[in-house]
Amino acid sequence: PDVSDDALVERLDDWLLPFLAGDASFAAIKPATLSSALMALVPHDLQRKVDTLAPTHFDAPSGSHVPIRYDGEWPVLSIRVQELFGLDRHPSIANGTVSLTLELLSPAQRPIQMTRDLPGFWRGSWADVRADMRGRYPKHVWPENPLLAAATSRAKPRGT
Known part of the structure; x- marks a missing residue:
């Protein structure tokens, strides 16, 4: 239209x-x-296509349903870093053609890093972020290898 x-x-x-x-x-x-x-x-069939290609939310490995912002040049996902543990590929939309810009947040919901390469972040600056965040947020999980850790939206997993 x-x-x-x-x-x-x-x-x-x-x-x-x-x-x-x-x-x-x-x-x-x-x-x-x-x-x-x-x-x-917008015709209904195109609305469904828009919903598929440009979803309003991202389903995190932690089980959270996190909103995606479309107010800038690239879509942005603001998410606590612990909710992405275990994810070895970068989140994207539009059938994998558009990478989300990740605004990785501390447990206090404060930005700690922006990236468009999550696997690179895990292999690179994660060690520095982990060292800094472990001191600030000792009640939260900060694994050496986040790819082998279970994603969580909680401070410490239950029972620990």
Whole structure:
């Protein structure tokens, strides 16, 4: 569909109005409402393709369902590093053609490293990150070989 600014403004009552629930101003419209209204313009079969090629979330090895951000040049996955233990290939979307930029987080959800090469990170700077983080977060798991460790969203595995 034509989603140029002019076309959207011209047909505003057709595509946006059905999604508004008494919002009195444009500032009151939530981004999710706007997103839903715009996606309704896309034919259903193409919506499914978009959902497949550009998912809203990443299913981490830890079992977490982590949102993917599409607000920059590349899609970004902000995730605690422990949730990727055991993953030996870099996460991607679009049938493997677009690598996610990983914003690896500490247990306190603070960025510790950005990478587009997770296997390279495990082989390279992981040792330095591990040494630094073990001192700051001693209650969390910091294995020497993260590829052999079980991914976790918890501090220490149960029973230890």
